Amino acid sequence: MASFVDWIVGWVDWFVTWTFWDSYTGQGTIIVAQVLAVLAPLLLAVAYLTYAERKVIGAMQLRKGPNVVGWFGLLQPIADAAKLLFKETILPAGANRVIFVAAPMVTFILAMIGWAVIPFGEGLVLSDLNVGILYLFAISSLGVYGVIMSGWASNSKYPFLGALRSAAQMVSYEVSMGFVIITVLICVGSLNLTDIVMAQKTVWFCVPLLPMFVIFFISTLAETNRSPFDLPEGESEIVAGFFLEYSSMTFALFFLGEYASMLLMGAMTSILFLGGWLPPIDIAPFNWIPGPIWFFGKIAACMFVFLWVRATFPRYRYDQLMRLGWKVFLPFSLLWVVLTAGFLFAFDLVPNR
Amino acid sequence: MILKPLFFYLFSFVTIGAAFMVISSRNPVHSVLFLILAFFNSAGLFVLLGAEFLAMILVVVYVGAVAVLFLFVVMMLDVDFAELRQGFLQYLPVGATIGLVLMVELIAVLAGTVVNANVAADAVTPIPPLAEKSNIEAIGALLYTKYIYFFQTAGLVLLVAMIGAIVLTLRHKEGVKRQNVAAQVARTPETSIEVVQVKSGKGI
Numbered sequence: 001m002a003s004f005v006d007w008i009v010g011w012v013d014w015f016v017t018w019t020f021w022d023s024y025t026g027q028g029t030i031i032v033a034q035v036l037a038v039l040a041p042l043l044l045a046v047a048y049l050t051y052a053e054r055k056v057i058g059a060m061q062l063r064k065g066p067n068v069v070g071w072f073g074l075l076q077p078i079a080d081a082a083k084l085l086f087k088e089t090i091l092p093a094g095a096n097r098v099i100f101v102a103a104p105m106v107t108f109i110l111a112m113i114g115w116a117v118i119p120f121g122e123g124l125v126l127s128d129l130n131v132g133i134l135y136l137f138a139i140s141s142l143g144v145y146g147v148i149m150s151g152w153a154s155n156s157k158y159p160f161l162g163a164l165r166s167a168a169q170m171v172s173y174e175v176s177m178g179f180v181i182i183t184v185l186i187c188v189g190s191l192n193l194t195d196i197v198m199a200q201k202t203v204w205f206c207v208p209l210l211p212m213f214v215i216f217f218i219s220t221l222a223e224t225n226r227s228p229f230d231l232p233e234g235e236s237e238i239v240a241g242f243f244l245e246y247s248s249m250t251f252a253l254f255f256l257g258e259y260a261s262m263l264l265m266g267a268m269t270s271i272l273f274l275g276g277w278l279p280p281i282d283i284a285p286f287n288w289i290p291g292p293i294w295f296f297g298k299i300a301a302c303m304f305v306f307l308w309v310r311a312t313f314p315r316y317r318y319d320q321l322m323r324l325g326w327k328v329f330l331p332f333s334l335l336w337v338v339l340t341a342g343f344l345f346a347f348d349l350v351p352n353r
Numbered sequence: 354m355i356l357k358p359l360f361f362y363l364f365s366f367v368t369i370g371a372a373f374m375v376i377s378s379r380n381p382v383h384s385v386l387f388l389i390l391a392f393f394n395s396a397g398l399f400v401l402l403g404a405e406f407l408a409m410i411l412v413v414v415y416v417g418a419v420a421v422l423f424l425f426v427v428m429m430l431d432v433d434f435a436e437l438r439q440g441f442l443q444y445l446p447v448g449a450t451i452g453l454v455l456m457v458e459l460i461a462v463l464a465g466t467v468v469n470a471n472v473a474a475d476a477v478t479p480i481p482p483l484a485e486k487s488n489i490e491a492i493g494a495l496l497y498t499k500y501i502y503f504f505q506t507a508g509l510v511l512l513v514a515m516i517g518a519i520v521l522t523l524r525h526k527e528g529v530k531r532q533n534v535a536a537q538v539a540r541t542p543e544t545s546i547e548v549v550q551v552k553s554g555k556g557i
Contacts, residue, residue, distance in 0.1 A: 024356075099386070130487050134409040141417030145389070148421070152382060152428050160428075167425050171418060191489060319532070 034126055038115050046259045047077035053307050060311040084255075087248040092154060095245065099153035104243075104250045107146030107257035114139040114264045119194050121277045121291035132193035133181055136268055140177075140223060143261055144170040146254070147225070147232060147242045154245040162241025165318065166225060166232035172325035173222040179333035180216040183209060183340050184272050189351030197276030199351070204280070206273040212336055213273045215329050217305070220265040222325070224258065226306055228313040229321060236315075266302035267295075274298045361401055368394040381427045385420060392416050406488035 020026040051066065051073070058065025066073030091097060117132040119125040129135055144167055151163020185191060187209070188199040199205075206213040222229040233241035243254045270276055276298075277291030316324070344350045371391040375384045392415050399408035496504050551557060 099382075129405065131405045131409050131489070134406070134413065138409050138412040138417060141413055144417075144421055148424055148428070149386070152424075164425070164429075167421055171421055174417065190487075323532075323534075 035116075038126060039112060042112070042115060042260060042263065043256070045263060046256055047081065049259050049263065049303060050080070050255075051077045052303065053310075056304065056307040057311045060308070081252065084248055084252040089248040089250055090245075092156065092245050094155040096153040096155065099149050100245075101250065103146050103150035103153060104246065104253035104257070106149060107143065108253040108260070110139055110142050110146065111257040111260035111264060114261070115267075117193060118264075118267050118271070119197060119276060120295055122194070124277075124292065125194065128192065128194060131191045133185070133191050133196065133272075136193075136264075137174075137178065137181060140261070140265070140268075141170070141174050143223070146257065150246070150254070151242040154242075156245055158238040158240075159242045159244045161238050162232040162234070162244070165234075166242060169222055169225075169229065169231065169321060169325075172322060173219045173329070176215060176325065176329035176333045177219045177223065179330070179337050180212045180219070181272070183212050183333070183337050186337070186341055186344060187351070193271055193276075197271055197278060200275040200278060201282070204273060204275040204278075209273065209336075209340070212333065213269075215333055216272065217269060217302075218324075219329065220269060221306070221309060222321070224262050224265055226262065227310040228316050230315065231318055231321065234315065262303065262306060263299060266299040266306070269302050270295060270298035274302075357401060360397070364394040364397040364401070367391075368398070381430065382424065385424045385427050388423075389416055389420050392420065404488060406492060 018026075021030065054076075055065040055073075066076040069075045069079045091100065114136055116126045117129050117135050119128070147166040147170075148163045151159040151161075151166070154160070184196065184205055187205065188196050190196065190199075221227075225232050231241075233243070238244075243251060246254060277295040279286035279289065279294055368391050371387045371394065374387040375391065378384050378387060392411060396408040396411045396416075399405070399411060549557060
């Protein structure tokens with residue numbers, strides 16, 4: 001028995017210290033493995049987020065939701081994926097082919113690459129960028145391209161209207177999101193996501209910056225085109241909006257991209273305001289639970305509110321949406337930036353001084 | 354490291370290729386999309402230089418906001434290419450002359466420049482290594498001290514431009530129903546409901 005254990009230990013030791021890992025191919029293999037370790041659970045989470053959405057909304061409307069495929073309908077997302085995979089991809093005759101096919105890929109890829117900087121625990125991050133939050137902001141502001149490109153390339157009026165709505169909406173809400181991020185940054189003194197989480201060790205930022213937390217959450221709803229701001233897809237007036245002409249895998253990529261960016265926004269909210277992987281209080285029963293599980297729980301809580309909002313509120317009218325973004329959120333968040341900066345300066349709390 | 358030069362050449366060639374396509378592609382929407390590709394690869398070049406803050410700002414501001422509005426406008430333009438090309442030969446001499454003059458000027462300027470081999474050492478403020486001082490700290494320390502007046506003036510110029518654009522386009526149309534949220538919220542049952550006792554067979 002002991003010799004067997006020695007044999008295993010020897011192999012593991014050889015494997016870990018293998019010179020192959022120092023070569024370019026080895027480094028590349030490690031990076032690919034790390035990326036897969038993030039993306040595989042993410043795609044699974046996306047699949048079950050769609051299931052959760054149908055179940056939660058079903059429960060709120062006193063229905064059962066999916067309950068036929070598998071136990072409690074648990075295999076429903078897989079059945080849906082298989083169905084979409086085997087459908088025919090239709091390219092409309094008048095469409096601009098290259099952009100038409102590229103648009104869903106852009107949406108999907110952008111929703112994926114944001115996860116490169118998300119810290120799942122202390123040191124558990126693919127790339128610990130100095131400008132992590134700026135990278136996330138850049139990625140989320142690019143999300144609009146998938147929508148615009150698809151709307152234009154479809155060469156059809158409803159997708160085009162959806163794309164125009166989406167472009168105006170996302171650009172408007174990015175402004176207030178930027179100010180919210182600045183408020184958090186002046187409290188932290190760093191753009192690094194790990195630093196932002198560590199700065200919340202004593203108190204989560206959702207407590208002192210509660211109004212900003214609310215604004216940020218509503219802006220993320222608008223940024224991901226979720227209801228009550230889902231005007232770009234507005235079924236009742238523009239059929240399905242920007243992805244009207246899409247079918248099969250191209251449609252599935254839009255769907256996956258949208259849900260993955262919802263999760264990304266949830267992760268961003270958790271990191272900025274809910275203390276990332278930190279437990280609520282650093283005492284015995286809470287800090288036994290590992291960080292990634294706290295992080296997962298916080299994202300799940302954010303997602304539940306996303307679904308709750310969808311089941312509760314009617315869709316905004318477009319002029320009201322613009323009014324809320326430009327005339328309410330923008331001045332308020334600007335005021336709050338000034339207030340926070342003034343407060344930190346007056347009480348000598350400015351970080352890094 | 355062989356990867357860094359490899360990525361440098363990748364980013365540079367794609368930037369140049371995309372920039373060429375911006376001016377040569379026939380469809381204006383394709384032009385804007387190639388412009389975005391060029392922006393992206395320039396951001397990649399910034400990252401290779403260690404200027405991560407500038408790279409991200411380039412993506413956020415130019416790709417995320419400016420190019421979106423650009424694309425927005427270009428998509429809505431109904432460009433008739435046949436009509437655009439109509440006077441092509443007529444305007445060719447004028448255009449060619451302007452182009453030639455500009456090229457001569459560029460050559461005159463570029464011929465006189467000497468690239469200083471010690472450009473990094475001779476800089477007014479030397480670039481600190483990334484580990485010592487972060488990008489943002491370095492830029493902030495320079496922008497808000499030495500160049501504060503230029504920075505504020507640039508901001509004011511942009512503000513004036515914005516106000517100008519709003520003044521030029523804002524028209525208050527008469528006879529349009531507008532939503533007044535304050536008035537809506539301030540309504541009470543007393544001001545909006547009238548309870549009338551109607552006797553049967555009488556009407557109001």
